[in-house]
């Protein structure tokens with residue numbers, strides 16, 4: 001069991017929520033995503049420190065943590081974009097770093113910083129992604145047009161990506177990430193830069209995907225969204241997984257420690273990462 005950092009929050013419930021989740025010992029194929037002793041070091045910085053995580057098929061897993069906690073580094077290692085210093089990752093039972101092509105075919109990825117084909121139009125880009133993932137020719141056109149429609153990109157479908165707004169880029173990238181109906185979808189900050197209307201559309205699509213069996217692993221700073229969407233949550237702080245469970249479990253564990261049984265995810269998050277209720281006023285504004 002992993003322990004949380006020393007509680008030093010002003011909330012009256014402590015100790016902070018502790019990690020009670022599974023510590024996977026093998027690439028169990030009954031899990032959609034497994035990490036075992038995953039480590040990534042950048043020079044002296046231990047960005048991800050011995051991460052053990054197991055996500056079940058069909059789960060909507062929210063990955064939370066403060067800035068610099070190690071969320072993007074973890075996701076990059078999970079999807080084959082960044083080689084771990086040590087440890088393993090399996091997606092759909094496939095070792096991501098031993099069988100990268102096989103693993104990539106099972107997943108869709110929406111990275112934090114979108115590196116898109118700027119000289120393609122939105123329509124071309126989504127179609128291209130369908131070809132890359134080997135979607136049947138007959139399905140590519142149908143799926144592309146439907147994605148453009150649902151994501152409200154039809155009127156801009158022939159515009160070059162380079163001329164897209166932040167939100168439009170994100171929606172095009174999401175379409176490209178799901179056109180092959182991936183088993184597991186990784187999303188790094190999918191709602192950043194997205195307006196409320198598009199946010200609603202994306203939430204509905206993600207919900208629909210999980211209802212049909214897709215596993216979603218996503219990072220976000222937006223607690224309300226995580227609270228509304230996720231079936232399970234993991235909280236990482238300074239590279240270490242400090243809490244993991246369903247919201248109900250996290251609340252119950254917290255309330256077992258004298259916490260408010262109605263604690264919000266934000267309350268739990270702040271407590272787990274050990275935020276003090278300090279004075280945040282700027283002295284020079286007095």
Ligand SMILES: Nc1ncnc2c1ncn2[C@@H]1O[C@H](COP(=O)(O)OP(=O)(O)OP(=O)(O)O)[C@@H](O)[C@H]1O
Pocket residue numbers: 042045047065066067068069070071072073074
């Ligand atoms: N390529 C890199 N070279 C050196 N250090 C890096 C590199 N990438 C990440 N880091 C460091 O690793 C730590 C974790 O970064 P990461 O981007 O994973 O955090 P994060 O949780 O995604 O943060 P945020 O919420 O701010 O996006 C940080 O200290 C960061 O500076």
